[in-house]
Amino acid sequence: xxxxxxxxxxxxxxVSLSFGGVQAxxxxxxxxxxxxxxxxIGPNGAGKSSMLNVIxxxxxxxxxxxxxxxxxxxxxxxxxxxxxxxxxxxxxxALFKGMTALDNIMTGRNLKMKVGFLxxxxxxxxxxREEIEHRLHVERLIDFLEIEAIRKTPVGRLPYGMQKRVExxxxxxxxxxxxxxxxxxxxxxxxxKEDMCRFILDVNDEFGTTIILIxxxxxxxxxxxxxxxxxxxxxxxxxGTPDEVRANKQVIDAYxxxx
Amino acid sequence: xSTHPVPEDSGSPKGQLNTFPAMFMEAVRxxxxxxxxxxxxxxxxxxxxxxxxxxxxxxxxxxxxxxLGLKRGDKVCIVGDNRPHLYWGMLATQALGxxxxxxxxxxxxxxxxxxxDHAEARFVLVEDQEQADKMLSIKDTxxxxxxxxYKDPRGLRNYQETYLLSYAAVQEAGRELLKRxxxxxxxxxxxxxxxxxxxxxxxxxxxxxxKGVMLCHGNFILSSHELQKYEAxxxxxxxxYLPMAWVGDFFLSLGLAIVGGYTVNCPESxxxxxxxxxxxxxxxxxxxxxxWENLLxxxxxxxxxxxxxxxxxxxxxxxxxxxxxxxxxxxxxTGLGERLLYQLGRLLVYGxxxxxxxxxxxxxxxxxxxxxxxxxxDFFRSLGINLKQxxxxxxxxxxMAVPMNGDVRSDTNGPPVPWIDLxxxxxxxxxxxxxxxxxxxxxxxxxxxxxxxxGYFKTGDAGFLDKDGHLVIIDRVKDVSHLQDGTMFAPKFLxxxxxxxxxxxxxVAIGQARPFVTAMxxxxxxxxxxxxxxxxxxxxxxxxxxxxxxxxxxxxAEVNKVxxxxxxxxxxxxxxxxxxxxxxxxxxPDDEEITRTRKVRRGFIGxxxxxxxxxxxxxxxxxxxxxKVTFEDGRTAMVKANLEIRNTAADTGAREGA
Numbered sequence: 001x002x003x004x005x006x007x008x009x010x011x012x013x014x015v016s017l018s019f020g021g022v023q024a025x026x027x028x029x030x031x032x033x034x035x036x037x038x039x040x041i042g043p044n045g046a047g048k049s050s051m052l053n054v055i056x057x058x059x060x061x062x063x064x065x066x067x068x069x070x071x072x073x074x075x076x077x078x079x080x081x082x083x084x085x086x087x088x089x090x091x092x093x094a095l096f097k098g099m100t101a102l103d104n105i106m107t108g109r110n111l112k113m114k115v116g117f118l119x120x121x122x123x124x125x126x127x128x129r130e131e132i133e134h135r136l137h138v139e140r141l142i143d144f145l146e147i148e149a150i151r152k153t154p155v156g157r158l159p160y161g162m163q164k165r166v167e168x169x170x171x172x173x174x175x176x177x178x179x180x181x182x183x184x185x186x187x188x189x190x191x192x193k194e195d196m197c198r199f200i201l202d203v204n205d206e207f208g209t210t211i212i213l214i215x216x217x218x219x220x221x222x223x224x225x226x227x228x229x230x231x232x233x234x235x236x237x238x239x240g241t242p243d244e245v246r247a248n249k250q251v252i253d254a255y256x257x258x259x
Numbered sequence: 260x261s262t263h264p265v266p267e268d269s270g271s272p273k274g275q276l277n278t279f280p281a282m283f284m285e286a287v288r289x290x291x292x293x294x295x296x297x298x299x300x301x302x303x304x305x306x307x308x309x310x311x312x313x314x315x316x317x318x319x320x321x322x323x324x325x326x327l328g329l330k331r332g333d334k335v336c337i338v339g340d341n342r343p344h345l346y347w348g349m350l351a352t353q354a355l356g357x358x359x360x361x362x363x364x365x366x367x368x369x370x371x372x373x374x375x376d377h378a379e380a381r382f383v384l385v386e387d388q389e390q391a392d393k394m395l396s397i398k399d400t401x402x403x404x405x406x407x408x409y410k411d412p413r414g415l416r417n418y419q420e421t422y423l424l425s426y427a428a429v430q431e432a433g434r435e436l437l438k439r440x441x442x443x444x445x446x447x448x449x450x451x452x453x454x455x456x457x458x459x460x461x462x463x464x465x466x467x468x469x470k471g472v473m474l475c476h477g478n479f480i481l482s483s484h485e486l487q488k489y490e491a492x493x494x495x496x497x498x499x500y501l502p503m504a505w506v507g508d509f510f511l512s513l514g515l516a517i518v519g520g521y522t523v524n525c526p527e528s529x530x531x532x533x534x535x536x537x538x539x540x541x542x543x544x545x546x547x548x549x550x551w552e553n554l555l556x557x558x559x560x561x562x563x564x565x566x567x568x569x570x571x572x573x574x575x576x577x578x579x580x581x582x583x584x585x586x587x588x589x590x591x592x593t594g595l596g597e598r599l600l601y602q603l604g605r606l607l608v609y610g611x612x613x614x615x616x617x618x619x620x621x622x623x624x625x626x627x628x629x630x631x632x633x634x635x636x637d638f639f640r641s642l643g644i645n646l647k648q649x650x651x652x653x654x655x656x657x658x659m660a661v662p663m664n665g666d667v668r669s670d671t672n673g674p675p676v677p678w679i680d681l682x683x684x685x686x687x688x689x690x691x692x693x694x695x696x697x698x699x700x701x702x703x704x705x706x707x708x709x710x711x712x713x714g715y716f717k718t719g720d721a722g723f724l725d726k727d728g729h730l731v732i733i734d735r736v737k738d739v740s741h742l743q744d745g746t747m748f749a750p751k752f753l754x755x756x757x758x759x760x761x762x763x764x765x766x767v768a769i770g771q772a773r774p775f776v777t778a779m780x781x782x783x784x785x786x787x788x789x790x791x792x793x794x795x796x797x798x799x800x801x802x803x804x805x806x807x808x809x810x811x812x813x814x815x816a817e818v819n820k821v822x823x824x825x826x827x828x829x830x831x832x833x834x835x836x837x838x839x840x841x842x843x844x845x846x847x848p849d850d851e852e853i854t855r856t857r858k859v860r861r862g863f864i865g866x867x868x869x870x871x872x873x874x875x876x877x878x879x880x881x882x883x884x885x886x887k888v889t890f891e892d893g894r895t896a897m898v899k900a901n902l903e904i905r906n907t908a909a910d911t912g913a914r915e916g917a
Contacts, residue, residue, distance in 0.1 A: 139303045140302060142303070144413070146528065149527075151303065198414070
């Protein structure tokens, strides 16, 4: 299912990023097409998470540029990224542990809330209407990700796989155009992984969300992504469909063939 | 309602209330949209569907199905969680003279393929992608299957199969047809006869392949009316959460609900049943023993975590209620003081507790399918819940014995119901005859013949009628066995005793033709897990936790308790458990170790765990094993483990005695 006329949603041009003497990314360029699932793979420390952090503006690259929705910038800014429809989940879950799953997901709607602070605090007419509207949206997602049973459970009490799902749900609550998933399946068992795969495919299918994911499980990557970008020591060594990447000599040497 | 259609009455004039669709239309005339037929929790809110709205859905779906070529007598398989749309699918099928065949939604492909093919179903109605995928993969092995209709389009958008249709599309086609022929639906319903099949329920089959039990409209309508009278029911509210494939759900959620005009509540998902129960507070609740045991376990776990003052109060008042219950069981008088204390308990503990469980509006609570541990039973009755152990079976058109209000006991199933003729064969087997009976097994003349003896249906259960005419079921006829020395040994009885412990989830008692009794156990992961957490015992999963020596100590204490109570009774003192082990995996229907209704398949387990059983009857203190685990999609994996075997206090006693 490859896109017929790839429309570029995001363009990364010659991005280089270093922390002191450590070169995290050097001259990395790739495109992300609308509606695709793009996987970024590579050994530990290859710069995968740094790449995501550059895309959503958490890190500012020293060189290169990011073009998102036709606008070219030296660097993104996190609040700008969020407002423009980039959502993400984290490698080590970043939820509000003491809050319920539902409340956590509702925070994902924060940027969409238009009513002023005062009305919200008093919970008056417009604020109430707005909350109902957002709650309905969130409930649809809860139904979508099949987490009805834990709606009112504080997330700190949930098993790891479930927390990951809540985090994905919160990201989706933003109705993102671009979703960044940082190792969505790390530490999961086979069954949880399969569930997560199905959800990622469904999200892509149902909402047309473009997805960039970092993942170590090669089976998963090859199964669900349309294209793969391979990083090694901060450099892009390959890019293409899963089959092309699998056949790439450099990739086999650097990553797949090892062990 | 004054008319009582009799099933034999097949030549009844048109328009009589002799089929479910006809009764359904009558109910619609009576209640319209003023009363809800279904309520379904969706998006966190209970959405309600009135009777009129339901009719509209059934009418358009039926018309749509007929445009696809559904003819009288065609079978329609229905797979999914309890959803109004699937129940409507059943009614729509029946309205056209077709026969719904509900399947267990957690069955694997192989099992589904067998039933779809055996029933010669041309249509399958599924809930969602999960079930649709199974149907697509078995399509080739079921040549008669023509159409797969799904309710929830999620994930199915890009499927190309032309035989895959959405529920909405079928209804849309139905609307077109109804525009051309407005009276189509009513005509079809009027053609229904009471001796036509209402449903085919496949029995889970503890032995061999599943058998399709054929039941007519007349059977159900009669027993629904009778039960309604017997229990003096009015406008009730029920929870539809048990598998649709189980005849009891069909009887309650369609049969009784239509006859009595009930509201049927569908939970949000399988995992939210307990929360939904609390919100609905149904007046009728039907649950197999394991559901009640789960409820009890949850209560016990919660109490362990409660503050000490609550815990003290709970144990004090529950203790009191249980003592009163025991007295009532023995028909002893209770004193005024005791009764006053009970009222105080009701105010402080029993009321709030049943409210939290969602059971405080219950008029009727049934359990069936397996014998229930007497302590579980007493626990709920002592809280003031009218829990009854009934005797029912798919083939019997369900109810055979139901205790009467005011005379409910933990050790009997009450008197046989008046509309059924029940007797005990000389060999001790329960035999029944009556108008509510099934008409045979689908395409299995041999089994049908074999199931009857002189016009009576052989239930396969060993039992007797006590001096008050109450039915007591001992075990399956084939499962009652003897130890080497001839001591009578009813494994299920022991297993139920073991399973009363909150820490033991499943048990298999072994002893046939053996010198003494041994057991293989499953711990309850939730209960033991929480116990372990409180003691800072780290574990990775079931297999790891099950083999912790602390867990063995915990379970040993539970087994010793069971042995102590066995030793009290003369009849059972010879069957105390001398050795046991904790299995490294949970018994699972996917591995064919227990049925989907969680009945232990002894023959299969005896074969599969042969090595373990031999070790139990040797002097070994541990045994290593590996077992195959089957995932829901049919793939398998091996689990290896080294299992410890423990001797109980009863064993030490016996050795010292010898």
